[in-house]
Amino acid sequence: MQPLQKLLNKLNGLHYQQEYLCLAKESFQNPIHAYFVRDGHVIKDITNEHLFTGYSPLIFTLTLPDRQEPFSNIEIAFSQASLQPNDLFKKRDALAWLSLRLIQKQKIGINEICYYEGVRGKHQFISSFHQLIIGLSNQMYNKKKENVFLKNNLYKQVQIAYSVPRTISLITVGSGGLYNLFPTDLHGQVNEQYYVSSLRHGGKACMQVENAGRIIISQVHSEIYKTVYSLGKNHMQELRPKQSSFFSESLSNIFNLPLPKSVLSYKELELIGSFDHGIHKLLLYKIISSEVVNEEPSTLAHIHNSYATWRYKKGLPGGYLFR
Numbered sequence: 248m249q250p251l252q253k254l255l256n257k258l259n260g261l262h263y264q265q266e267y268l269c270l271a272k273e274s275f276q277n278p279i280h281a282y283f284v285r286d287g288h289v290i291k292d293i294t295n296e297h298l299f300t301g302y303s304p305l306i307f308t309l310t311l312p313d314r315q316e317p318f319s320n321i322e323i324a325f326s327q328a329s330l331q332p333n334d335l336f337k338k339r340d341a342l343a344w345l346s347l348r349l350i351q352k353q354k355i356g357i358n359e360i361c362y363y364e365g366v367r368g369k370h371q372f373i374s375s376f377h378q379l380i381i382g383l384s385n386q387m388y389n390k391k392k393e394n395v396f397l398k399n400n401l402y403k404q405v406q407i408a409y410s411v412p413r414t415i416s417l418i419t420v421g422s423g424g425l426y427n428l429f430p431t432d433l434h435g436q437v438n439e440q441y442y443v444s445s446l447r448h449g450g451k452a453c454m455q456v457e458n459a460g461r462i463i464i465s466q467v468h469s470e471i472y473k474t475v476y477s478l479g480k481n482h483m484q485e486l487r488p489k490q491s492s493f494f495s496e497s498l499s500n501i502f503n504l505p506l507p508k509s510v511l512s513y514k515e516l517e518l519i520g521s522f523d524h525g526i527h528k529l530l531l532y533k534i535i536s537s538e539v540v541n542e543e544p545s546t547l548a549h550i551h552n553s554y555a556t557w558r559y560k561k562g563l564p565g566g567y568l569f570r
């Protein structure tokens with residue numbers, strides 16, 4: 248590490264060394280709330296109703312009920328406060344704020360899936376000075392060939408998105424007795440019938456999913472967080488014979504695909520549509536089956552260091568798992 252980079256790291260105001268901190272989602276106390284806000288009023292708490300499905304650009308996915316016309320532009324406020332619909336809410340009272348614009352709609356039955364791209368984000372997780380230092384360090388040292396560079400305000404938008412704990416699941420894909428297993432945190436269930444995820448278009452993992460047309464997505468126990476992070480390299484790996492070090496002996500109910508070790512629950516998904524946006528391919532699936540394997544409440548998730556630092560300064564517990 249270069250001397251200037253070391254100095255910037257000392258001055259960035261972050262309490263933890265790791266950019267993303269793993270945790271057990273169910274035991275994470277006093278989480279942040281995400282509110283759909285319009286004209287100075289809270290419309291709805293969407294903490295558990297929005298999906299984070301892209302980071303370059305930032306993409307949030309929302310589902311609208313029948314006959315409701317989607318807004319072309321929306322704003323989402325992030326706050327530790329518990330708020331109710333119609334409560335007054337001003338930007339200055341928010342811990343973070345995102346402005347987004349509608350980029351795509353998909354009709355599914357009586358509902359409509361809406362995809363929104365981040366336009367601008369602002370947060371108070373750390374001071375303006377520390378945000379300036381982090382932005383300078385990002386500009387100088389994160390333009391690496393193997394990285395996706397998050398330029399300008401996009402980096403702040405991503406920090407805000409990861410203030411909500413994002414579940415890290417494992418995707419199993421296979422064909423002809425060969426398999427791949429890789430993590431994703433850009434995904435979520437739309438409703439009882441449909442599921443959305445995104446992968447980098449042009450990547451091997453994405454092509455494998457498109458070619459197979461079906462996957463298993465598994466929620467896993469937080470105890471294997473180090474293994475899950477190590478599987479990130481598999482996004483660019485070929486299909487291979489099943490590796491016993493990562494897979495259990497169990498198979499999924501319908502697709503007969505191998506399940507990962509420490510699986511808590513899984514869904515069998517059939518690909519029915521997709522579109523590209525930015526570096527991402529947004530993938531829409533039909534849920535074929537769902538199965539709970541282990542009811543222990545310890546689902547692997549993670550948050551960003553900037554929000555974790557704010558929590559530390561406020562004396563809020565974390566229970567983080569350090570790699």
